Amino acid sequence: MNGLFGHVDQNNEHSTEHENHHDNDSEQHDTHLESQQADTQADESEGKRYSVGIDLGTTHCVLSYVELNDDDDDVIQHVMAIPQLTSPGMVDDKKQLPSFLYLAHEAEIAEGSTTLPWTATPDHLVGDIARNLGSKTPIRLVSSAKSWLCHAGVDCKEPILPSEAPEEVERISPFEATKAYLQHMKQAWDNSHPHAPLEQQDLIITVPASFDPAARELTAEAANAIGLNQALLLEEPQSALYSWIDNSLGDWRNHVNVGDVILVIDVGGGTTDLSLIAVTEQEGNLELTRIAVGDHILLGGDNMDLALAYTVKAKMEQESGNRLEAWQIQALTHACRDAKEKIFNDSEADNVVLVVPSRGSSLIGGSLRTELTRDEVNQVLVEGFLPEVAASERPVSRPRSGLRTKGLPYAQDAGITRHLAGFLAKQQSAIEDLEHVDLPENASFLHPTAVLLNGGVLKSGVLADRLLKVLNSWLVSEQAPEARLLEGADLDLAVAKGAAYYGMVRQGKGVRIKGGTAASYYVGVESAMPAVPGMPPEVEALCIAPFGMEEGTEAALPDDEFGLVIGEPVRFRFFASNTRREDAVGMRLDYWTDDELQELDEIEITLPEEGRRAGEVVPVHLTAAVTEVGTLELHAVSQQDEHRWKIEFDVRAGEE
Amino acid sequence: MVLNIVYFKFKIMNNYSIDLSSMPTTFDLWHVSLLAVVLVLALILIIVLLTMVIGMARRAKQVPVEVVKTVEVPSEPEIKVVEKIVEVEKIVQAPAPEPIVLKESTPDAALQLLGLLQKEARFIDFIKEDVSAYGDADIGIAARVVHEGCNKAINEYFTLETVRTDQEGSKVTLAKGFNASEVRLTGNIVGKAPFTGTLIHKGWKVSNIRLPKLTEGHDASIVAAAEVEL
Numbered sequence: 001m002n003g004l005f006g007h008v009d010q011n012n013e014h015s016t017e018h019e020n021h022h023d024n025d026s027e028q029h030d031t032h033l034e035s036q037q038a039d040t041q042a043d044e045s046e047g048k049r050y051s052v053g054i055d056l057g058t059t060h061c062v063l064s065y066v067e068l069n070d071d072d073d074d075v076i077q078h079v080m081a082i083p084q085l086t087s088p089g090m091v092d093d094k095k096q097l098p099s100f101l102y103l104a105h106e107a108e109i110a111e112g113s114t115t116l117p118w119t120a121t122p123d124h125l126v127g128d129i130a131r132n133l134g135s136k137t138p139i140r141l142v143s144s145a146k147s148w149l150c151h152a153g154v155d156c157k158e159p160i161l162p163s164e165a166p167e168e169v170e171r172i173s174p175f176e177a178t179k180a181y182l183q184h185m186k187q188a189w190d191n192s193h194p195h196a197p198l199e200q201q202d203l204i205i206t207v208p209a210s211f212d213p214a215a216r217e218l219t220a221e222a223a224n225a226i227g228l229n230q231a232l233l234l235e236e237p238q239s240a241l242y243s244w245i246d247n248s249l250g251d252w253r254n255h256v257n258v259g260d261v262i263l264v265i266d267v268g269g270g271t272t273d274l275s276l277i278a279v280t281e282q283e284g285n286l287e288l289t290r291i292a293v294g295d296h297i298l299l300g301g302d303n304m305d306l307a308l309a310y311t312v313k314a315k316m317e318q319e320s321g322n323r324l325e326a327w328q329i330q331a332l333t334h335a336c337r338d339a340k341e342k343i344f345n346d347s348e349a350d351n352v353v354l355v356v357p358s359r360g361s362s363l364i365g366g367s368l369r370t371e372l373t374r375d376e377v378n379q380v381l382v383e384g385f386l387p388e389v390a391a392s393e394r395p396v397s398r399p400r401s402g403l404r405t406k407g408l409p410y411a412q413d414a415g416i417t418r419h420l421a422g423f424l425a426k427q428q429s430a431i432e433d434l435e436h437v438d439l440p441e442n443a444s445f446l447h448p449t450a451v452l453l454n455g456g457v458l459k460s461g462v463l464a465d466r467l468l469k470v471l472n473s474w475l476v477s478e479q480a481p482e483a484r485l486l487e488g489a490d491l492d493l494a495v496a497k498g499a500a501y502y503g504m505v506r507q508g509k510g511v512r513i514k515g516g517t518a519a520s521y522y523v524g525v526e527s528a529m530p531a532v533p534g535m536p537p538e539v540e541a542l543c544i545a546p547f548g549m550e551e552g553t554e555a556a557l558p559d560d561e562f563g564l565v566i567g568e569p570v571r572f573r574f575f576a577s578n579t580r581r582e583d584a585v586g587m588r589l590d591y592w593t594d595d596e597l598q599e600l601d602e603i604e605i606t607l608p609e610e611g612r613r614a615g616e617v618v619p620v621h622l623t624a625a626v627t628e629v630g631t632l633e634l635h636a637v638s639q640q641d642e643h644r645w646k647i648e649f650d651v652r653a654g655e656e
Numbered sequence: 657m658v659l660n661i662v663y664f665k666f667k668i669m670n671n672y673s674i675d676l677s678s679m680p681t682t683f684d685l686w687h688v689s690l691l692a693v694v695l696v697l698a699l700i701l702i703i704v705l706l707t708m709v710i711g712m713a714r715r716a717k718q719v720p721v722e723v724v725k726t727v728e729v730p731s732e733p734e735i736k737v738v739e740k741i742v743e744v745e746k747i748v749q750a751p752a753p754e755p756i757v758l759k760e761s762t763p764d765a766a767l768q769l770l771g772l773l774q775k776e777a778r779f780i781d782f783i784k785e786d787v788s789a790y791g792d793a794d795i796g797i798a799a800r801v802v803h804e805g806c807n808k809a810i811n812e813y814f815t816l817e818t819v820r821t822d823q824e825g826s827k828v829t830l831a832k833g834f835n836a837s838e839v840r841l842t843g844n845i846v847g848k849a850p851f852t853g854t855l856i857h858k859g860w861k862v863s864n865i866r867l868p869k870l871t872e873g874h875d876a877s878i879v880a881a882a883e884v885e886l
Contacts, residue, residue, distance in 0.1 A: 087775065089874025090768075093866075112873020338804070357801045359883070363781040364790045364798040 048195070051202040051503025053239070054185060055496035056178070056219065058146045059269030059302065060096040062496035063185050066504060068202065075246060075504065077497050082188045084127030088113040094128065095493070097184060101142040101177050102130035103162075103169060118191045124172075124180040135330055139165045144270055145177035147408050150208070150215040150296050153601070178222040186226055199227050202506070204499040208273045209235040209293035209518060212576065212600050213632035214649035220629050233630035234502050236495050237264035237275035238290055238513050240454040242505065243498030244489050253286055255486060256450060259436045261291075263448035263483065265420070265467065266495075267455040272297040272416055274423045276448065277513060280436050290515030291434070292427040292446075293578060295598075297419055299411040301457040304381050307414070308336040308372070311380050312354060316370050324356075328368070331356045339372045340381065344460035350374045378462075386466045387415050391445050391474035394422045417470045421445065424474075426579055426595065433581065443478055452486045459491050516548035517632065520583050522597065523622055524573030525560070541575050541597060543587040545624030545632065554625035557637060558586035561621060564636060567614040569606040572622075575599050585623075605636050605647050622647070767876035768867060772813065774880045777805025781880075813867050819859030828855045 049068040055061060063080045081093035088109055102125040114129075116122050125133070134141025142161045149156050159171040172180075182205075189198040207219050216233055223231035241264060245252045256262065260279040266272065274294030280287045309332045313324050316332075324332070332354065339352040351373040358366025395413035413419065424445040431437040431446065439447060451468060458464045464485075472482040490497065505512050522541035545555045564570055575597045577583075589597070607618060620636040627633055634647035773779035782802045787795055810816065819838050822828050830839060832849035838859065841851065870876060 083869075086868055089871045089876075090868040091871065092868035110873065110875075113871055115871035115873070117869075353797075353800060355797050355800050357778060357798075361781045361880075362785060363778050363801065364785050364787070364794050367797050367801065369797045 049201060050193075050196060051204070051500050051507075052189070052198065053204045053206070053234075053496045053499025053501070053503065054182070055206050055236070055239070055493075055499065056146065056181065057099055057268060057495070058144055058271055058300070059099055061099055061181050061185060062096055062493055063189065064493065064496035064500040065201075066500045068504065068507065075501065077246065077500065079493055079496065080189065080192065082127070082185060083117050083191070084184070084188075085114060085116065085125065085129035086127075087129060087132055091116060092128070097127045097181065098131045099126075099143070099146065099181055100130035100134055101126050101145070101172070101180055102133045102137075103140045103142065103165075103172070104133065105140070108133075116187070118187045123183075124177075126180050126184050136327070138162070140169055142172065142177050144408060145174040145181075147270055147298055148174035149178065149218050150211055151408060156214075156218055175218055175222055178219065179225055182222055182228065183226045186228065199230070201230075202503040203228055203231045204234050204239075204502050205231050206234050206236045206239045206495050206499050208271060208296065209237050209275045209290075210271075210273055210296035212296075213521070214601060217631045217649050220631050231629065232506075234499055235275065235290070235293065235515075235518075237266050237273055237293070237452075237454065238277070238515070239496075239498035239502065240264055240266060240489065240494045241277060241288070241452055241498065241513065242501045243494035244452055244486055245511065246497065246501040247488050247490065256286070258286065259438070260449045261431060261437060261446065262450045262452055262486070263424075263471075264452045264454065265458070266453075267416065267457040268300050269302050269456065270298060270300045272299050272411075272419065274420065276427060276430060276446065277515075278431060278434050278437050280434055286511065288511060288513040289434070290513055290518070292423075292430040293518040294419070294423040295578075297411050298408055299385075299414060299416065299419070301455070303410075303414060304385060304457065305333050305337045305340070307380050307384060308340060308377065309333040311376060312336060312370055312372060316368065319370070320368075327359060328356050336372065340377055341460070343372070343374050343377050344462050382462060382466050385414050386417050386463060386470060388466075388470055388473070389415065389417050389421060391421050391425070391477065393418050394425075395419050417467070420467075420471070421474070424448070429579070429581070440478065440480065443480070445474065445478075447475055447478070447480045448483050449481065450486055451483050452489060454489060454491055454494055456492050514550070516550040516553075517545065517626055518547075519576040519578045520547040520580050521545040521624055521632065522575040522577070522583075522589070523603070524575065525562075525588075538590070539573065541589040541592060542622075543583045543585055543589075544622050544634070545626075546584055547577075547581040549624070549626045551626050551630055552628045555623055556585045557621045557623050560586065561619045561639065562636075563617045564605060564607050564620050566607045566612050566616045566618060567609055569604050571602045571604050573599060574601065574603045601649065603634060603647050603649060605645065607636070607645055620645075764870065764876050765867060767879060768870060769813075771876065771879040772809050772868075773806060776809040777802045779806065813865065814862050815864035817861050817863050819861050820855055822855050822858070824855050824858055826855055827852060 050065045051068050052063065052065045054063050061082075063082060065078050065080060066075050079095050081095055082097045083091055083093050084097055086092045086094075104125055109125075112120070114122055114125060130141065134143070139162060145161060148154065148161065154160060154174075156174045157176075159173050159176070161171055161174060161177060162169070165171055186198045203223070205219060205223060207216055211219070220231060220233060223229075241262065248255065256279045258279055258281045262277045262279065264273075264275040264277060266274070272294075274297075275290060276292040277288055277290045280289060309329055312332055313329055317323055335354040335356065339354055342349050342352050351371045354370050354372050356368040356370075357363055360366060393415075395411070395415065395418045397412050411419070428439070428443065428446045431439060448471070451471065453464055453467070458467070468483070468485060475482055501510070504510060520543055522543050524539045525542050526539060542558065542560055544558060549555060562570075577592075577597045579596055583589075607620075612618070618638050619640070620638050623635050623637055625633045625635065634649075636645045636647060637643070770780065774781070778798075778801055782798055785798075820828065830841075830849060830851045830853075834849065834851075838861070841853070842856075843853070845851075
């Protein structure tokens with residue numbers, strides 16, 4: 001009998017979801033039960049619409065949704081439990097889908113042991129199973145695909161991952177991996193909402209605010225490739241703020257004032273993302289404007305666990321005299337992660353015993369034991385990652401050694417506070433144009449008045465307190481009031497929840513954060529100077545898209561013309577600046593500092609022959625538009641007949 | 657009598673003709689025995705025919721039964737389930753005294769739990785090891801692994817609550833009609849409810865189970881696969 005009921009239960013897709021509701025919204029229990037009933041009806045009657053938010057994280061993906069045609073003001077947020085393989089033959093529902101992909105060897109997996117609720121043979125192993133298998137076989141594990149998308153100098157559609165894999169392993173591209181994660185979530189959704197397929201819902205996918213245009217384009221393209229053409233992009237820190245607004249149940253207006261500058265600090269598993277959002281007033285209504293975003297910093301919680309593991313490893317090797325093997329370091333990293341949380345969450349626990357179990361079946365005797373003390377954790381994590389520095393300090397960057405293997409450009413300075421100091425100083429002029437926000441004359445950096453934290457790392461009170469303490473020490477030293485913490489954020493799931501909420505905001509239910517593009521864009525043109533023998537021609541930067549372009553708008557045509565030869569590829573150097581706010585289209589810069597303009601990958605234009613003669617020269621303007629999706633589009637526009645050609649970003653040729 | 661038979665033979669042999677109009681005028685022994693033989697043969701014929709008809713009828717009944725069986729063979733596990741249901745239904749219909757049915761637990765869930773405990777906590781490794789060969793310090797180190805892992809696994813797959821929220825060692829009163837499977841009485845059990853006694857153990861109750869699902873081809877009896885590093 002039991003078996004029979006189990007069987008029936010599996011076919012009832014709603015059951016798992018309802019359990020999940022219980023987990024999430026325990027405080028809204030009453031409304032919650034009603035919604036369950038509504039949900040059941042919803043799947044019976046077709047045409048229910050949802051706003052779905054996907055947090056496509058570096059280490060985890062989360063899918064959240066709200067019902068759109070709910071007339072009540074009470075928005076009920078759900079986080080969908082995503083069915084995934086946890087080990088061969090076992091399927092479990094988890095709120096987070098680890099962003100890992102495992103390229104299994106054909107002899108490794110028994111037949112029929114990779115069945116998912118929607119397919120017997122998935123194309124790729126993603127999620128928990130990938131992370132688990134990959135921890136023992138790292139050469140077949142694809143991780144941090146997202147960071148590769150934003151890595152200049154590689155073609156993200158080339159099969160390059162895992163980068164450390166031997167020749168024989170068939171690699172896949174970062175783009176393909178991103179597609180696989182999205183595909184898994186799409187199928188999980190379609191499986192549990194058979195009458196409301198994901199491609200018919202409003203869909204928001206979040207990206208780091210620091211993603212460059214090419215990385216955004218690739219993310220949108222990955223969604224398109226699996227039939228999710230309606231997907232829109234939203235910056236993660238903005239999404240975290242939306243989630244905070246949603247959590248406050250309308251009370252957020254009492255927690256922020258006109259003139260506030262909210263600093264969003266998002267320290268995730270793999271990246272640190274910084275944004276500034278100003279609170280202004282328009283006709284008596286509060287308005288939010290995202291005024292600045294930071295650089296792409298590859299530094300996060302995983303670095304912290306690794307740092308702890310290496311500290312403990314050094315200690316153990318010194319004590320025992322034996323070198324630890326790779327699998328032992330792996331186990332140690334695991335143990336350190338748990339121990340760190342124990343020490344941070346329990347003020348009594350001053351040291352935690354770490355055990356590295358043996359790999360064989362003999363557990364007793366073969367295991368290594370050591371201790372992790374509070375002092376070590378403080379020393380390595382708090383002092384190492386959040387050092388108490390002055391506001392004038394900047395992240396240290398030393399020139400990369402020439403022999404660097406082709407990997408991700410991880411941040412060289414682990415001091416998050418130094419990155420923060422650099423960001424605030426760089427963005428000092430970000431509020432100049434805003435009416436209600438003022439900065440004292442003597443300020444050496446932009447003074448935030450409120451802080452919103454996000455990301456699993458900052459769940460630890462010790463780290464969050466230190467971050468605030470350092471920031472406030474800078475503010476106090478410039479006689480500015482201390483920044484206050486915006487409470488009530490859900491640090492793990494906020495980004496996905498905020499994205500789903502944004503879908504409602506787009507329908508006019510709630511305040512919308514304005515912002516537009518977080519950078520101005522330039523192409524490199526040779527300056528009209530007489531050639532000097534032995535010197536490369538000087539390059540000028542021509543602005544083709546100003547700062548803060550809103551979605552669905554197009555920049556004016558610049559005056560400059562380029563003669564493009566039909567059928568021949570032409571390459572331009574491409575730059576972005578997240579500080580030069582006042583440059584208008586057509587502006588030429590003949591000098592800039594490395595800090596001001598970052599060089600992105602080159603862009604390439606090839607005019608197709610389409611009714612013209614090869615070799616013909618067509619005069620064109622280069623112009624930029626921001627699509628509704630949130631990606632930047634470059635066009636070459638012919639002056640003669642208004643003909644437009646799209647310019648592709650993804651020509652990363654791998655030249656460094 | 658002998659004369660008569662001799663006469664008959666003689667008559668046939670002599671005349672070589674059969675007189676169909678001549679009738680025996682008396683019932684002699686010859687004719688009586690002839691009649692008996694005819695009756696016996698007829699009886700045998702009837703019996704043979706009857707057995708044939710019954711046999712065919714039986715075979716006709718058996719054929720459809722066999723067809724059903726062959727159809728059900730491919731999905732073996734489901735047959736078992738269906739058979740179990742039929743049994744239960746019969747019991748309900750029978751007015752006779754109810755037969756005792758003991759629930760048989762499914763081995764899959766038990767194997768799965770063993771597998772999970774082994775994976776998270778090295779449970780089987782620990783239990784299967786000879787503890788007497790090691791000192792307390794070594795066992796303590798291993799026990800941490802087992803404790804931490806079991807704790808993680810149990811918390812992840814089960815929601816546990818205490819049956820009684822009172823402090824252990826405190827006086828509790830059980831009203832009439834209390835749930836005897838939740839609270840077990842021990843010691844000096846006399847008199848009638850309400851009972852008052854000391855709470856020795858607060859009890860544990862699983863309020864929710866979330867075991868991972870298993871794929872069709874998964875062999876749950878392998879609670880830990882052998883590992884070969886290349």
